[in-house]
Amino acid sequence: MGAMCDDRYYCKKCGALLMIMPWEEKECKYCGSKVFPLPKEYDKYTFDNYDKVIEDVREKYVKTSPEYNPRSAQFREKTQARGRAKRAAMDAAKAAGKTSSPSGPPKVECPYCHSTSTKKISTLSKAAHTYMFGIFSMSRNSKNFHCNKCGADF
Ligand SMILES: [Zn+2]
Numbered sequence: 365m366g367a368m369c370d371d372r373y374y375c376k377k378c379g380a381l382l383m384i385m386p387w388e389e390k391e392c393k394y395c396g397s398k399v400f401p402l403p404k405e406y407d408k409y410t411f412d413n414y415d416k417v418i419e420d421v422r423e424k425y426v427k428t429s430p431e432y433n434p435r436s437a438q439f440r441e442k443t444q445a446r447g448r449a450k451r452a453a454m455d456a457a458k459a460a461g462k463t464s465s466p467s468g469p470p471k472v473e474c475p476y477c478h479s480t481s482t483k484k485i486s487t488l489s490k491a492a493h494t495y496m497f498g499i500f501s502m503s504r505n506s507k508n509f510h511c512n513k514c515g516a517d518f
């Protein structure tokens with residue numbers, strides 16, 4: 365089997381199954397204890413079978429070892445649950461962001477007639493406006509959008 369299997373370790377203290385790169389410390393990121401390479405019998409499994417592997421390893425190797433500490437296992441569970449919740453929240457935020465702005469800049473709504481047919485006033489048109497109307501157009505320069513429906517700037 366591939367070299368990938370050699371990167372898999374398990375922690376006898378808290379029952380974590382970990383991927384550790386060859387150059388990384390062989391140490392459990394949850395409880396800081398020493399980790400051991402996953403027994404050869406699991407070489408045929410990939411991380412797709414993660415749940416089955418981890419259950420098996422915990423029953424056969426973790427819970428039977430003197431290093432096993434249920435409190436460390438509990439702590440790891442909590443840490444992993446927090447990580448999962450965080451990832452789920454991030455995914456949800458990403459999905460929400462995708463639906464609200466499909467492509468291009470978000471639509472700006474006119475505060476007067478609530479039309480979304482608005483356009484950003486370009487710096488160039490602002491400059492031209494200032495040139496033509498001088499000081500009296502100062503107020504317009506603080507506006508960034510123009511409503512195509514009612515003609516308001518805001
Ligand atoms: Zn551990």
Ligand SMILES: [Zn+2]
Pocket residue numbers: 474475476477478479511512513514515516
């Ligand atoms: Zn309007």
